[in-house]
Amino acid sequence: MKNLFKFCFILLGAALTLSACSKKERSDITGWKFNDTKWGGFEKLDYQGQVTGPNLVLIEGGTFTMGSTGQDVTYDWNNIPRRVTVSSFYMDETEVSNHNYKEYLYWIERVFGESYPEVYLNALPDTLVWREELGFNEPLVETYFRHPAYDDYPVVGVSWLQANDFCRWRTDRVNEMLLIEKGILNTNPDQKDEDNFNSDAYLVGQYEGNVRRNLKDLRTGGERRVKFEDGILLPEYRLPTEAEWEYAALGLQGNRVSEKDELISDRRIYPWSGNTVRYQRRDKYQGEILANFKRAQGDYMGTAGKLNDNACPTAEVRSFMPNDFGLYNMAGNVNEWVLDLYRPLTSITLRDVENQDWNPYRGNKFRQKELDENGRPVEKDSLGRVRYRYVEDDEAANRDNYKRGDAYDYLDGDQESEAFYDYGNHTLISDNARVYKGGSWADRAYWLSPGTRRFLDEDKSSRTIGFRCAMIRVGSPTGNENQSGNEFKTKGKKKQQRKFK
Numbered sequence: 001m002k003n004l005f006k007f008c009f010i011l012l013g014a015a016l017t018l019s020a021c022s023k024k025e026r027s028d029i030t031g032w033k034f035n036d037t038k039w040g041g042f043e044k045l046d047y048q049g050q051v052t053g054p055n056l057v058l059i060e061g062g063t064f065t066m067g068s069t070g071q072d073v074t075y076d077w078n079n080i081p082r083r084v085t086v087s088s089f090y091m092d093e094t095e096v097s098n099h100n101y102k103e104y105l106y107w108i109e110r111v112f113g114e115s116y117p118e119v120y121l122n123a124l125p126d127t128l129v130w131r132e133e134l135g136f137n138e139p140l141v142e143t144y145f146r147h148p149a150y151d152d153y154p155v156v157g158v159s160w161l162q163a164n165d166f167c168r169w170r171t172d173r174v175n176e177m178l179l180i181e182k183g184i185l186n187t188n189p190d191q192k193d194e195d196n197f198n199s200d201a202y203l204v205g206q207y208e209g210n211v212r213r214n215l216k217d218l219r220t221g222g223e224r225r226v227k228f229e230d231g232i233l234l235p236e237y238r239l240p241t242e243a244e245w246e247y248a249a250l251g252l253q254g255n256r257v258s259e260k261d262e263l264i265s266d267r268r269i270y271p272w273s274g275n276t277v278r279y280q281r282r283d284k285y286q287g288e289i290l291a292n293f294k295r296a297q298g299d300y301m302g303t304a305g306k307l308n309d310n311a312c313p314t315a316e317v318r319s320f321m322p323n324d325f326g327l328y329n330m331a332g333n334v335n336e337w338v339l340d341l342y343r344p345l346t347s348i349t350l351r352d353v354e355n356q357d358w359n360p361y362r363g364n365k366f367r368q369k370e371l372d373e374n375g376r377p378v379e380k381d382s383l384g385r386v387r388y389r390y391v392e393d394d395e396a397a398n399r400d401n402y403k404r405g406d407a408y409d410y411l412d413g414d415q416e417s418e419a420f421y422d423y424g425n426h427t428l429i430s431d432n433a434r435v436y437k438g439g440s441w442a443d444r445a446y447w448l449s450p451g452t453r454r455f456l457d458e459d460k461s462s463r464t465i466g467f468r469c470a471m472i473r474v475g476s477p478t479g480n481e482n483q484s485g486n487e488f489k490t491k492g493k494k495k496q497q498r499k500f501k
Contacts, residue, residue, distance in 0.1 A: 041218030047231050049480030052090065053174050056471060057326050058479050059248045061088035062262075066246055066360070067345075068451045069269045078344040079451050084357045086247045088477035091240055092468035094317035094328045095336065096166065098144070099151035101125065101158070104166055107173070112383065115193050119383065123165060125157035129463040140313075152316045154334045154466040160239075160434040160458035163337050163467040167237040170469060175199045175233045179209075184226060186210040193382065199236075200386035203228055204369075204377045207384065240470035241361045242340040242435050242453065249331065249438065249450035254324030269449050271323040271330045277445050279321070291320055291332030291448055292441045300441065313441045313463070331448035334466035335436045339363055342433040342455035343412045364407040366391040432457045440464035 025034045025044070034044040052058065067081035105123055112119040130140040144150050145157070158166075176197040179185040188210040191197065201207040205225070217224035226232050240248065249271045252264050266273065272290055274280050279288045292311045294300050302308030311319065315333050322328045341363040370378045370387040380386050391405030404410070408431050411417050423430040433455040439447035442464050446452065456462065473479075 035218055037218050037221050041220070043218055043229075045231060047475075049476065050231075050474050051178075051234065053234055053237070053471060055092050055094065056090040056469075057093050058473065059089050059091050059244070059325055060253070060479070061086045061473075061477050062247075062253075064247055064250065064252055065267065066243055066451070069267055069449055070446075070451075073446060076344065079453055080345045081451075082357070084243055084360050086243050087359055088473040088479075089240070089244055090471040090473060091244070091248050091325075091327060092470070093322075093326060095154040095334060095466045095468050096163075097152050097317050098155045101155040101166065102145075102151075104169055107169070110189075111191055111196050112193065116383065123162060125155060125162070126159075126461045127157055129157040129461055152318070153314045154317055154329075156314070156334055156463050156466050157461045158465075158467065159461045160337050160456075162461075163239060166467075167239060167469050171234070171236045172197055172199050174237070175202075176209075178232055178234065179226065182226075182232060183213055184211070184215070186212045194380060194384040196384045198380070198384045198386065199233055200369075201380050201384055202226075203233070204386060206377070206380045206386065235472050235474065237469040237471055239337055239339040239467060241359070242338045242437065243360050244470055245336065245338045245437055246450045248325055248327060249323065251324035251327070251330075271327075271448075271450060272321075277448065291329070291439070293332040293439055293448055294442055294444055311441065315441075330438060330450070332439050332443075333441060334438070335440045335443070335447075335454070335462075335464050336438045337465060337467040338435045338437055340435045341408055341431065342429060342435045342453075344429070362408070362410075362412075364402075366396070366402070366405050366407075429455070430457070432459065434458045436465050 025036070026032065027034065032042070033039040034042055063083060063085045065081050066084045068079045069081075072079070105120065108123055109120045125145055127141050127145050130137040130144060144153070145155065176185065180187055185197075186209075188197075195207075197209060198207060202209070202225075214223040214225055215230065216222075250268050251271055252268060254273065269275055270277065270290070277290055277293070279285045279290055289295075289309045292309045292315045295302070295308060299308075301310070301312040309315070309320075309332075311333070315329070317333075318328050319333070320329060323330055340361060343362055367388045367390045370389050372378050378387050393404045393406070396402050396405055409417075413419050413421055413431075421427050421429045434457070435453050435455055437450065437453055439445075439449075439452070447454075456465070
């Protein structure tokens with residue numbers, strides 16, 4: 001009798017659970033059941049939020065005053081302060097290191113080295129950037145990138161174009177690892193030439209891989225490949241925009257008056273509070289230099305026995321104190337490439353800034369997948385990548401939100417602005433000029449301010465320029481914990497931030 005009562009209680013509990021699930025799994029606009037093959041198999045995921053990729057830190061977005069925070073000693077007038085808003089995104093905790101970049105080269109040589117050796121050669125950093133006519137830097141030409149003593153130091157001699165290629169490669173390796181951890185793919189170190197995992201190629205069905213177990217197809221009852229809508233694959237790694245980089249470098253959340261309001265007490269000149277480059281709190285670190293930079297003419301590191309920044313030329317990527325977002329070396333060590341095309345802030349640009357004060361960025365050159373006559377992506381290229389083409393201006397002519405496929409010169413260099421950049425005669429600015437920021441081991445303290453900016457052609461490199469990667473944040477801007485200043489929008493169970501394992 002006791003067992004019968006227990007059995008009935010279990011059945012009742014199961015019925016109540018099924019009833020609750022049934023209600024939860026029904027559409028709120030049609031009443032049809034979700035995730036049920038008998039009802040067509042339309043899926044609604046219990047999505048737990050975007051996982052945090054390796055080495056990334058969530059940068060909660062917000063508004064800030066972008067531009068110069070001090071005197072414009074160069075009189076370039078190219079960073080006039082203006083208020084903008086940046087959406088939440090992720091950024092690398094550190095600069096990309098020599099060891100990180102060597103992993104990239106190793107993969108390229110293993111996959112493409114036999115058939116396409118030029119891919120490997122084109123990816124190599126330019127180690128000759130260390131040479132100088134009146135300086136004995138020749139040992140660094142051989143040792144800085146190759147010797148294990150510099151493994152954890154920032155990679156330099158990498159052009160803007162090479163940095164973008166690294167970001168695309170990293171996207172594919174991280175997404176491949178996610179599918180392996182989900183038990184969907186098996187590891188496959190024998191990938192060669194076009195038969196290598198590419199996120200786009202996988203999603204459009206042009207890469208199969210060593211399949212272990214696909215997802216269940218609720219429409220047919222069989223199996224299916226992972227889709228973008230499953231939320232398993234991450235968005236692309238890329239260089240941060242100038243606005244993102246500057247916002248992350250300032251770390252103004254550390255200057256909030258209190259945790260209960262959004263007031264910022266002070267602007268910042270550097271990625272830390274105060275107007276000096278030394279630590280000011282009264283503890284054992286008081287007076288310590290906060291970044292790796294050139295303190296004075298001929299002084300790159302201080303005197304023996306008490307080196308002021310303990311680094312010459314560069315320091316390890318996890319040196320010095322991180323800023324309030326947890327990011328290392330957002331001032332000094334090496335300058336960093338950002339995504340933007342360089343343009344000075346002219347009056348034409350400033351007039352339009354009211355319409356471009358959310359995620360500002362110059363450098364859009366819109367593109368889309370190449371499609372065949374049936375509307376499907378054409379066959380991938382010889383390196384296993386989906387083919388893209390740039391959008392023509394006439395394709396955008398009838399749109400309201402943009403009118404041209406190439407917006408490089410929009411309101412600054414085009415006919416509407418009546419401006420013209422006569423490259424090589426009157427200016428070094430061109431459509432190949434890309435912004436870099438942050439100051440380096442060879443720069444004075446002025447360049448450590450996040451608002452300062454310089455440029456270099458995208459196919460050139462320097463011993464003072466490195467980079468770090470960024471990624472958009474999809475969904476809640478405050479992360480997977482669903483925390484927000486508006487209590488009415490955060491009701492319900494909090495979910496912990498999921499980390500990449």
